[in-house]
Amino acid sequence: MRRGKGITIYFYLFMLVIFLPLLLLLVFSFNDSFSAGFPWRGFTLRWWETFFADPVALTTVKNSFVVAVTVAVVATLMGLGVAFPLVRRVFRGQNVLLSALLVPIAVPYLLIGISLFSLLRVELGLELSLFTLAIGHILVALPYSSLVLMARLIGFDRSLEEAAQDLGATGFTTFRKITFPLIKPGIYVSMFLTFTVSLEDAVIATFLGGSDQTVPMFVFGRLRRWEGLPMAMALSSFMVLIALVFACLFLIRAVRPRLPAPPPRGRG
Amino acid sequence: MKIDVELKNVTKKFGDVVAVDDVSLWVGKCEFFSLLGPSGCGKTTTLRMISGFEKPTEGEVYIGGELMTDVPPFKRPTNLIFQNLALFPHLNVYDNISFGLKIKKLPKDEIQRKVKEMLNLVRLSGYEKRKIKQLSGGEQQRIAIVRALVNEPTVLLLDEPLGPLDLKLREEMVVELKRIQREVGTTFIYVTHDQGEALTMSDRIAVMKDGRVLQIGTPMKIYEQPKSRFIADFIGRSNLFEGSCADGVVEVDGLGRIIAEPGPQTSDKHSVLICAKPEKISIGRKLKGLDNIFDGEVKETYYQGRVTTYRVLLENGSLITVVVLSSGAKDIFKPGAKVKVGWNKRDVNMMM
Numbered sequence: 007m008r009r010g011k012g013i014t015i016y017f018y019l020f021m022l023v024i025f026l027p028l029l030l031l032l033v034f035s036f037n038d039s040f041s042a043g044f045p046w047r048g049f050t051l052r053w054w055e056t057f058f059a060d061p062v063a064l065t066t067v068k069n070s071f072v073v074a075v076t077v078a079v080v081a082t083l084m085g086l087g088v089a090f091p092l093v094r095r096v097f098r099g100q101n102v103l104l105s106a107l108l109v110p111i112a113v114p115y116l117l118i119g120i121s122l123f124s125l126l127r128v129e130l131g132l133e134l135s136l137f138t139l140a141i142g143h144i145l146v147a148l149p150y151s152s153l154v155l156m157a158r159l160i161g162f163d164r165s166l167e168e169a170a171q172d173l174g175a176t177g178f179t180t181f182r183k184i185t186f187p188l189i190k191p192g193i194y195v196s197m198f199l200t201f202t203v204s205l206e207d208a209v210i211a212t213f214l215g216g217s218d219q220t221v222p223m224f225v226f227g228r229l230r231r232w233e234g235l236p237m238a239m240a241l242s243s244f245m246v247l248i249a250l251v252f253a254c255l256f257l258i259r260a261v262r263p264r265l266p267a268p269p270p271r272g273r274g
Numbered sequence: 275m276k277i278d279v280e281l282k283n284v285t286k287k288f289g290d291v292v293a294v295d296d297v298s299l300w301v302g303k304c305e306f307f308s309l310l311g312p313s314g315c316g317k318t319t320t321l322r323m324i325s326g327f328e329k330p331t332e333g334e335v336y337i338g339g340e341l342m343t344d345v346p347p348f349k350r351p352t353n354l355i356f357q358n359l360a361l362f363p364h365l366n367v368y369d370n371i372s373f374g375l376k377i378k379k380l381p382k383d384e385i386q387r388k389v390k391e392m393l394n395l396v397r398l399s400g401y402e403k404r405k406i407k408q409l410s411g412g413e414q415q416r417i418a419i420v421r422a423l424v425n426e427p428t429v430l431l432l433d434e435p436l437g438p439l440d441l442k443l444r445e446e447m448v449v450e451l452k453r454i455q456r457e458v459g460t461t462f463i464y465v466t467h468d469q470g471e472a473l474t475m476s477d478r479i480a481v482m483k484d485g486r487v488l489q490i491g492t493p494m495k496i497y498e499q500p501k502s503r504f505i506a507d508f509i510g511r512s513n514l515f516e517g518s519c520a521d522g523v524v525e526v527d528g529l530g531r532i533i534a535e536p537g538p539q540t541s542d543k544h545s546v547l548i549c550a551k552p553e554k555i556s557i558g559r560k561l562k563g564l565d566n567i568f569d570g571e572v573k574e575t576y577y578q579g580r581v582t583t584y585r586v587l588l589e590n591g592s593l594i595t596v597v598v599l600s601s602g603a604k605d606i607f608k609p610g611a612k613v614k615v616g617w618n619k620r621d622v623n624m625m626m
C-alpha cells in the first residue's frame with residue numbers, strides 16, 4: 007500500500023500548487039487592508055459588501071455569464087456540426103479545412119480583436135454590444151470545441167450505431183440513445199473549455215464589448231486605483247468559486263464514465 | 275424446405291475491389307447455414323448485405339420471400355451478431371439486451387421476463403446490473419448473442435461469434451449455439467473461417483473464396499467430396515495426387531497406377547486430381563486387401579494422444595499425411611521406418 011500512499015501525497019501537493027494562488031486570493035478578499043497580501047490586518051466582510059452593493063460590478067458578472075454560457079452552447083453546437091463531417095466523411099479539401107480550423111488558436115487575441123472590430127463595426131456597422139462580443143468569443147472558442155469533439159468522434163466505434171439500427175433504432179433514436187451518450191463527455195469538456203475561453207478574455211472584450219463591460223475589463227479598470235483593489239479581489243474570488251462549481255458540474259460528469267468501474271457486488 | 279433467405283446473383287464492389295462476386299444461394303427456414311472461407315473472402319460483406327448495412331452493387335436479396343434490397347437495416351427481420359460484438363459500453367447488461375425490445379415498445383414486465391429467460395439460456399442469470407467492461411470475453415460474447423436473439427428474429431446472422439474465445443469455451447459455445455437454435459427455431463447464418471466449427475454445427479455449408487461461392491453442401495458432402503483443390507485443401511488436410519485418368523485408373527507420374535471409383539465415364543485420357551483424406555489411409559509393415567498399396571518411408575511421427583499423425587514419403591517424392599488411432603507404444607512407427615500405405619478405391623475422391 008506504500009505506492010498508493012505516495013500517489014495520494016503527490017495528488018495533494020499537485021492540488022496545493024494549483025489552488026494556492028486562488029486560495030490566497032480568497033483569503034485576502036477578507037483581509038481588512040487595501041493591499042493584496044500580508045500583513046493580516048483582521049477579518050472583514052467589507053469588500054464583499056461593497057461588491058454586492060455595487061450595481062455596476064453585479065452587471066459585469068451577469069454580462070460575463072450571459073456571454074460565456076451563450077458561447078459555450080453555440081460554439082459546442084457549431085463544433086458538433088464541424089466535427090461530424092470532418093471525422094466521418096471523406097471529401098476534397100478536408101485537410102485544408104482541418105488546418106484552417108486550428109489557425110485561430112495561434113493568432114493573438116489582440117489581432118483577432120482588431121480584425122473583428124473592423125469587420126463588425128466598421129464594415130458591417132453593427133452596434134458594439136454583448137452580441138458582437140459573443141461573436142468574437144465564439145470565433146476563438148470554435149477551434150477548441152471542434153478539436154475536443156473530433157477527438158471524441160475519432161475514437162467512436164461506428165459499429166455501435168449499426169448495432170442499434172440492427173436492433174430496430176431509426177437514425178434519430180440511434181443518435182439519442184447511442185451516439186449522444188457516448189460523446190457526452192466530449193460535449194461537457196467542450197462546454198467547459200469554451201465557457202472559460204469567454205470568461206477569462208479581456209482583450210477581445212475591449213474591442214467588441216462596447217459599453218457592455220465584462221468582469222475582466224471591470225477588474226482591470228479597478229486596478230488602476232489602489233482603493234479599487236480589495237473589491238476586485240472579492241469579485242475575482244466570487245468568479246473563481248463559480249468557475250469551481252461549473253468545473254464540478256461539467257468535468258466530473260465528463261471524467262467519471264471513463265474511470266475504472268467499481269467492482270460488481272456479487273451476482274445481482 | 276421453405277426458403278427463408280435468398281441471394282440472387284449478388285455482387286458488391288468497393289471501388290475497384292470486388293468483395294462479393296455474383297453469389298447466389300438460398301437458406302431454408304430453421305436451417306443452420308455456414309459461410310466458410312479464408313480471411314477477406316467476402317463473408318462479412320455478404321452478411322452485411324443480408325442485414326442491410328451494404329447495398330449490393332448488383333443482384334437481389336430476399337428474406338421471407340420479400341425483396342429486401344432497398345429496405346434499411348432497422349426494418350429487416352434479421353439481427354446481426356457483429357464480428358467485434360458492438361455491445362453498448364454505456365449501458366449495463368439488462369439495457370443492452372432489452373435495447374431492441376424497448377424500441378418495439380413491449381410492456382415492461384414482458385421485457386423483464388424475456389431478458390431473464392435469455393440470461394438463463396446463456397447461464398448468466400443475475401448479471402443484469404453489470405457493466406459491459408465488467409464481463410469476461412466469453413460472457414460478453416454470450417450477451418452479444420442474446421441481445422440479438424431476444425428479438426426473436428426470423429434470421430440470426432452470426433459473424434465469427436466465437437473468434438476471440440479459448441478452445442474450451444469455443445467448444446462449450448458451439449454446443450450452446452446448437453441448443454439455442456433447436457430451442458428457438460431460428461434460421462442461423464453463421465460466418466466462420468474455422469472448418470471444424472462449420473462442420474460440427476451446420477446443416478449446410480457454403481465455401482467461399484475471393485468473393486465467390488465455390489461449393490454448397492452438407493458438411494459430409496463438402497468434406498468427403500470437395501469439388502476443387504482449394505476446398506479439399508482448406509477443409510481437412512487432404513493428400514492430393516495429379517494424374518491422367520482413363521476408365522477409373524489414374525496414372526500418377528513416378529508412383530504408378532491408382533485405382534479409383536469409376537466416376538462419370540469417359541474413356542478419353544484426361545488429367546484429374548485425386549484426393550485422399552489422412553484418416554482414410556492405412557499404414558503398416560504389411561498391407562493386403564486394399565485396392566491401392568504403395569511403399570513409403572516414415573519421415574515424421576506426431577503422437578497426439580487419441581491419434582498419431584505420420585508424414586510418409588512416397589516413391590514419387592510426395593509427402594502424404596496419414597492419421598491413425600493411437601494403439602500403444604509397440605505399434606508406433608519411428609521416423610525412418612519402411613512402411614506400406616494404402617487405401618480402397620471408394621475412399622478417394624476424384625476431381626477434374
Ligand SMILES: Nc1ncnc2c1ncn2[C@@H]1O[C@H](COP(=O)(O)OP(=O)(O)OP(=O)(O)O)[C@@H](O)[C@H]1O
Pocket residue numbers: 288291292293311312313314315316317318319320357467
Ligand atoms: N468498406 C470497405 N471498403 C473497401 N473494401 C472493403 C470494405 N469492406 C470490405 N472490403 C474488402 O472486401 C473484401 C472482403 O471483406 P470481408 O470483410 O467481407 O471479408 P471476410 O470474409 O469477412 O474476412 P475476415 O474473415 O477477415 O473477417 C476484403 O478484400 C476487404 O478488404
Ligand SMILES: [Mg+2]
Pocket residue numbers: 317318319357433
Ligand atoms: Mg469478416
